[in-house]
Amino acid sequence: MSNQTPLPEPQEQLPAVGPTARGVENYRGNARRRIIRRYSGYLFLAPYLVLFFSFLILPLIYGFWLSLVDYEMLSPEPPGFVGLDNYSEAMDDPYFWQAMKATGLYVGMAVPLGIGLALLMAVLIDSLPQKRQGFYRLMIFMPTMITITVAGLVWRWFYHSEFGLFNAMLERFDIWVPWLTDTTWAMRSIVLMSVWWTIGVPLVILMAGLKQIPVSYYEAAAIDGATGYRRFLYITFPLLRPILLFVVVLSIIGSFQVFGQTFIITEGGPELATRVIMHYIYDTAFNFYRMGYGAAMSWILFAVIIVFSLLQFRIFRER
Amino acid sequence: MLAKEGLLGHLNVTRFSHRFQVITMPTFVRFRLLLLLLPLALIGLIITGMSGCRGGGDVIHLRYWNGFTGPDGRTMLQMVRRFNEENPDVRVTMQRMAWNTYYNKLFVAGLGGRAPEVFVLQTDAFVRFMQADFLRPLNDKIMGENGIDMSDFDPNVIDTVYHNGNYYAVPLDAYILGMYYNRDLFRQAGIVDEHGDPAPPTNREEFLHATRKITELGQTDIGNIWGFVFTFFRYNLAGIMSQFGGSLFSEDGTRTLINSPENVEALEFAVSLIQEHRVAPNPEAIDSWIGFRQGRVGLVFDGIYMLPDLQRQGDLDFGAAPIPQLGPEPGTWMGSHNICLRADLDEETAEAAWRFARFLSDNSLDWAEGGQVPVRRSLRDTERFNNMYAQREFARQLEIGQYLPSNPFVFEYFTELDLALERALRGRMTPQAALDLAAANIQEIMRRYGIIPSDEADGET
Structure with missing residues (x-):
């Protein structure tokens, strides 16, 4: 909304001089109206704000407090304040680092691959006749609508190296891939499935972005003899940048919180190679009932996401 | 989706000229309103729907939670229905959720005082919940007039629910x-x-x-x-x-x-x-x-x-x-599903819950039909059980089975x-x-x- 030209504020009608009876009344009426005008917005926001505070802000504060105490739900002792002990435990916990590494690997592969493919497909689909675009967009968006449980269960069978679909098909070409049995391959397989599953969202957003770029720019470029590649580089890409930033940030935040895919397809295996940080936090807090430690790790993850998001904004703004 | 629509709306407003804005804004606002009203309407529907479910009168309502999300869930649901028909003064509603998230939901519900009256615990998780004081000791019910003869159960099975002189659950089966x-x-x-x-x-x-x-x-x-x-x-x-x-x-x-x-x-x-x-x-x-x-x-x-x-x-x-x-x-290796009662039930509810637990145990041959082994010897010694081929074969190992x-x-x-x-x-x-x-x-x-x-x-x- 910030770019929008502000509408002229209606001038308030204040009484000219003197406290005449009518003037006072007018003034009061105006004051009431002013108050209403100032606060009525909040009234409209109230339903959301109530939910926002009770389900986001309060848990956030509570979570921060949790991260500073030694709260183990099964322990008979009341939670005691331990300061930053939970945080320092994470620093010395090999499982934490393993999970961070797995998460980093996922983000490092899934984000560039996902956005790159989405951008490529968005441009390709956008170049098709308008009538057919909807069909392709729907096709690519479709997997996103499948719940992760269903998609995950199907893919984990696809991926089974001995009894799965992919290797049965690849066998004709004498290829055998250790999809989920190899510690390096497992994460790649997860990324591949995730890209298939999630690509619809960035694709739809990017396509909407492409539609906003005035056709006249392309026409001008065509007259000047710019090739398709150059048109992409000098028109599409720069004008798409704000949307791209939005998509990348969204994708990074989402990728750091990857959970469903690994939880269902590999259950964190083999040998914890795909147990990502969210999975470890979940285990710690809800299976091992170590709320304090789980909360501390969540805050570390939060900090990491914030840092990455700020970096993004920086990079995209500078160019 | 919401984010996407929001973004599109944004673009409409920011990119087009002033003239355009006049045209797009009202539809845009109306659309927003609709989006706002939709969830509200949904919530309303859910609330009215929920209140409609509650039984009136003197019916005792029991919530029954378990993790039978597979075909076993259908078998269990049929048993619940039969119990409800035979016991008009009690109404059991069953809720199923996948085992891997079941326990933390149960635990959190318990901490908040909203645990179901009756629930199933696998042997693995049993001690955890017992030590957290979630379970009602059942000695009075077992020894009571509507009791169960505990010697009918296999000793290695019943051992797992017997702690400090108290029975804390009724084992329903043994999955061997x-x-x-x-x-x-x-x-x-x-x-x-x-x-x-x-x-x-x-x-x-x-x-x-x-x-x-x-x-x-x-x-x-x-x-x-x-x-x-x-x-x-x-x-x-x-x-x-x-x-x-x-x-x-x-x-x-x-x-x-x-x-x-x-x-x-x-x-x-x-x-x-x-x-x-x-x-x-x-x-x-x-x-x-x-x-x-x-x-x-x-x-x-x-x-x-x-x-x-x-x-x-x-x-x-x-x-x-x-x-x-x-x-x-x-x-x-083996494990068991155990029927447990919430610790703080009042006497009347506890009686109804016990009746339900007993019903499940008494009818565990129905349960066995769906791929389980009953742990009451009198039930295994029946013609009906002997006709269940795989269950019978697996049950031969009951005495040598060990729990984790x-x-x-x-x-x-x-x-x-x-x-x-x-x-x-x-x-x-x-x-x-x-x-x-x-x-x-x-x-x-x-x-x-x-x-x-x-x-x-x-x-x-």
């Missing part, structure tokens, strides 16, 4: 690890008895012979045939370890014995099936069961709960038998156990090294729980 075998592959490999019927192995020699012969059958058009495959490492190995005399914790529960020589030997044997005898493919923790369903595996060890899967398939000629004795003594130890840190030691088994079976570590590492980590967990004093020197063996 047994052997499923592919009768076609057995015939093809010539492993048959004098009548030409497939002969399932009963000891180590027969097991190795059968699996080797079947593996030698070689290729099909969709891949290799294997004699054996590890399905779920934890339960597969728990069964094998019990045959080597291994246990995971000392009697008093203060020390882990996971790296005892017996367990190491059991794991070494399991690894040899892959690396030395080559009768099993490289282990994959998930979904190897599918190989058996595809008819490409000679035999597997899995729970009785997998039976409906095979029965529905129809075109697989499978047999069921106790698992062969691979170690020096007979044994197998249940303690407050059960899921934490499971993580270590699973990891050690995976490392060894995948050949990344020797069984000894993998189990030693697990032992050290489990000691650490026990120290954190205060089971081992923290100043005590490391108890690694």
